[in-house]
Amino acid sequence: MSDSGTQMNTPAVSVDRLSQLEQARTAIMHGGQAHSPWVADWISQSWHRCLSQGMQPHYQVGFDPVSGAHIKRTLDQHHELVQSARPELERLGRAIAGTSFFPLITDAKGVVIDVGAGVDRHDRRVDVIARVGVDLSEQAVGTSAICAALIEKKPVWLHRSEHFFKDTSIYSCAGAPLWNGQGDCIGMLDLTAAMSQERPELIHLAALSAHSISNAFLLRQPHHLLLRLNWPGRLMADDNDGLVLLSSEGEVLGANMPARDMLHWAGNVPQHASDLFAMPVGLLFDAANHAQTMEVPLWSGLHLQVQSVLQHASHNATQPATTGALQQLQLAMINKAIAQAKGNVAQAAKALGISRATLYRKLSRKNSH
Numbered sequence: 001m002s003d004s005g006t007q008m009n010t011p012a013v014s015v016d017r018l019s020q021l022e023q024a025r026t027a028i029m030h031g032g033q034a035h036s037p038w039v040a041d042w043i044s045q046s047w048h049r050c051l052s053q054g055m056q057p058h059y060q061v062g063f064d065p066v067s068g069a070h071i072k073r074t075l076d077q078h079h080e081l082v083q084s085a086r087p088e089l090e091r092l093g094r095a096i097a098g099t100s101f102f103p104l105i106t107d108a109k110g111v112v113i114d115v116g117a118g119v120d121r122h123d124r125r126v127d128v129i130a131r132v133g134v135d136l137s138e139q140a141v142g143t144s145a146i147c148a149a150l151i152e153k154k155p156v157w158l159h160r161s162e163h164f165f166k167d168t169s170i171y172s173c174a175g176a177p178l179w180n181g182q183g184d185c186i187g188m189l190d191l192t193a194a195m196s197q198e199r200p201e202l203i204h205l206a207a208l209s210a211h212s213i214s215n216a217f218l219l220r221q222p223h224h225l226l227l228r229l230n231w232p233g234r235l236m237a238d239d240n241d242g243l244v245l246l247s248s249e250g251e252v253l254g255a256n257m258p259a260r261d262m263l264h265w266a267g268n269v270p271q272h273a274s275d276l277f278a279m280p281v282g283l284l285f286d287a288a289n290h291a292q293t294m295e296v297p298l299w300s301g302l303h304l305q306v307q308s309v310l311q312h313a314s315h316n317a318t319q320p321a322t323t324g325a326l327q328q329l330q331l332a333m334i335n336k337a338i339a340q341a342k343g344n345v346a347q348a349a350k351a352l353g354i355s356r357a358t359l360y361r362k363l364s365r366k367n368s369h
Contacts, residue, residue, distance in 0.1 A: 017198070021161035029057060042152050043162050046143040050164045053139070061141050061167040065133040066111055075132070078107055081178070081187060082114045084217040088209050089116035092191070095205055100193040103209075104130060105178075107187045110137030110146050125170055125194040136190075141165065145173030149188040153177050155207040157200045170194050174202035176210035181218045181245060181254020189213060211257075212239050218256050224248040225288060227273075228307040229262055232295055236307050246273055250281040250364055262304060274361035277306075281364030284308050299357075334362060 020038040028044055029051065039047075065071065075082070085105050092103045093116055103116035112134045119130040129136065138147035142164030148156040155176040163169045171192055178187045189210040191202050219226070229242030242259030246252060250273045260266070263276055273281045278297040287294055288308035296306045334348070341347040349359040 017159075018161055021159075025057070025161055039162065042148060042156075043143060043158070046138060046148065046151070047164055049138065050142045055142060055164065057164060057166050059165060061165050063128040063134055063136075063141065065131065066135050068133075070111075071133040074107055074111055074113060078113050078187070080220050081105070081107075081213075081217055084220055085114060085178075085189070085213045088212045088216065089114070091212075092205070092209050093117045096191065096202075099199070100126075100196055101191045101199070101202065102126070102130060102193070104190050104192065105187060105213075106136060106146055106150075106190065108150060108185055109135075110140070110150060110188075111135055113187070123194060126192075129171075129192065141168055144168060144171070145175030145192070146188060146190050149175035149177050149190070150185060153185055155203045155210070157203045159198050159200075172196040172199065174199070174206040176203075176206040178210055178217070179214045179257055181221055181256070183255075183257070183260060186217075208239070215239055215243060215256055218243055218245065218254055221245060221254055223253050224311055225285060226309040226311065227259075227284065228309065229259055229304050231262070232303055232305050234305070236293065236305065242304075244273075244276075246281075246284075250274065250284075250361070252276070263298070264300070272357075272361055274357050274364055278356075278360070280360055283364075285310070331362070334359065 017038075024038040025047075028039065028047055066074070082105065089103050089105075096102070096118065100118075100120070102118035104112050105114040106112050112129075112132050115130045115132060119126055121127050121130075128134070135141075136144060136146040138144070138151070141147075143158070144163060145156050145158040148158060155174070157172075157174050159172045161169050163171060171194055173193075174191045175188050177185045178189060180186045189206055191206050193199075223245035225246040225248075227242075227244040227246065228236055229244065230236055230240070234240075240258060242262045243256040244252060244259050244263075245254045252270050252273060252275075255263075265276075270276055273284065276298065277284070278299050283294075284296075284306065285308065287306070288310040293305055293307045295303045297303055337348040337351050338345065341351065345359060346356050349356045
């Protein structure tokens with residue numbers, strides 16, 4: 001059933017809300033009012049940014065594409081992201097097939113890099129934005145779900161008059177950011193329709209789909225060991241899992257946002273798995289060889305269940321050999337310190353003058369060879 005044939009009791013509510021939004025627009029854009037109870041702060045902030053750049057709501061929006069050379073560079077740069085998104089765009093098509101909404105993907109600057117199915121090319125209002133290379137940034141089209149998701153770094157819903165320009169106030173959009181393994185926003189997923197009833201529930205669908213795309217993009221990154229994380233007692237192997245990628249030496253190559261939340265880190269990715277887990281990292285590789293899921297302690301005292309998956313058939317075959325008298329001497333000193341401390345790793349690390357994380361790192365390298 002199409003949008004026009006659903007929710008028979010909603011038009012009055014929608015009209016009332018649109019009227020409230022128009023009053024808020026007038027108060028903010030013409031009366032100088034900073035805020036309105038009917039408009040989210042991030043929307044009014046975007047309106048003010050547009051006004052400060054000399055834009056006016058009545059200006060015509062051209063929906064202009066970037067240059068051909070720019071499009072080619074952008075598509076080349078984001079080839080992996082587009083390929084990662086394709087399966088999810090197909091799944092999205094099934095969820096929104098009975099509506100006038102369609103999905104598109106932009107890069108981090110708001111330039112469209114892919115468009116899903118469901119676009120009515122006979123409707124010019126839709127056709128002008130559903131094109132690869134169209135610039136949908138705030139500087140080009142004012143307030144939209146595209147720019148909001150990219151600037152606010154969170155899922156958003158934007159309906160009709162919440163857009164800045166009159167030309168774009170026909171659209172309703174749900175948007176959610178896309179992330180790489182280093183925690184950078186690399187683009188966004190947008191669900192858009194023209195002259196639609198309000199569908200704020202699409203925030204959930206956009207966020208879920210964006211999360212799946214981000215995971216797929218992460219897993220295309222070269223790595224040796226994949227760690228799936230979840231809290232003890234939770235089911236594993238779905239898109240809610242934390243994902244951490246490791247090299248053959250235990251170096252952290254990337255992680256998805258749930259993993260960053262579970263492990264409570266912000267900013268740059270930790271350099272080594274021993275900075276995350278209070279155990280010899282070699283045990284994670286051993287667990288992969290034996291297809292085991294285990295509970296792993298964190299330095300905070302919390303525990304996570306971890307499922308290790310090797311990317312290569314033989315972990316040992318690709319592990320670099322540990323050679324050299326100096327390394328052997330280091331291991332001998334570590335073993336002696338631990339024995340003297342009666343197995344107390346923290347005490348042994350203190351006696352050796354190194355951090356506990358460094359000691360575990362050296363032990364993990366020993367156990368992994």
